[in-house]
Amino acid sequence: MIGKRALKGTTVLILVASLSACSGGGGGGLFGGGGGGGLFSGLFGDDREEKPIEDFTAEQIFARAEYELEQGNEEEAAEYFAEVERVYPYTDIAKRALIMQAFAYHKASDYEMSRAAAQRFVDFYPGDEDAAYATYLLALSYYDQIEDVGRDQGLTFQALQALRDVIELYPNTEYARSAILKFDLAYDHLAAKEMEIGRYYLKRKHYAAATNRFRVVVEQFQTTTQTPEALYRLIEAYLSLGLTDEAQTAGAILGHNFQSTQWYKDGYSQLAKRGLEPAQKGNNWLAAIYRQMIKGEWL
Structure with missing residues (x-):
């Protein structure tokens, strides 16, 4: 199973017993079946060894990222999504991982990293159906940092420009409708x-x-x-x-x-x-x- 990322390199701590359970005939799938088995069971057990993250499939790493996201560990989820992109570049799942990376960083309020991931998605996949959402995340990375009116309004100007991009580039999407409302609020x-x-x-x-x-x-x-x-x-x-x-x-x-x-x-x-x-x-x-x-x- 994929466990906590080690401090050095790109290795992860895994539980040998869980790997055996996953590869055995007991079923249960990625997250395990009855009896508490499965990929994430016994994560912090005593019988552990280090294993390079490259030894796991893209689907396994992606699933671990989703698991961390569900647990509220957005920063760690974003790192696992980034590993999918690094280890399995130019694949469909890497593309999905990139947009999820932007989302996870935004959930963690790491707006700079979210913006960087979203911008990479727009640059690499401008014609993809999720490009509208990536552009919207770019705008949110500015908009969600707008503070009270007593502070410098530089971010507000940047938010307005980014929201305008969403409205003009993707006018018939739900993101454009949301961007219009946020544009009016930022303008106010x-x-x-x-x-x-x-x-x-x-x-x-x-x-x-x-x-x-x-x-x-x-x-x-x-x-x-x-x-x-x-x-x-x-x-x-x-x-x-x-x-x-x-x-x-x-x-x-x-x-x-x-x-x-x-x-x-x-x-x-x-x-x-x-x-x-x-x-x-x-x-x-x-x-x-x-x-x-x-x-x-x-x-």
């Missing part, structure tokens, strides 16, 4: 980062810097859930700067698109306190958005 994540920085500046009365951040959300992330608050914060910032045309226009856009939200109610109240109301005013960047989005005037 970037907008949330801009909002966090904008609120930071606003709280410290750096109004010009704050409006720049909120403007990015309105112009580049207008389909995200952050847009209503961004428009409200623009009302706050522009009123503080004395730019009433911009504040009123932000209120008009907010009212047209998000009238039922608390952000609009609060924004309307802010304007009303100064004797103003939501309306398109002046010839500023918000007025241009108002004309395009609400009036349909693109020229």
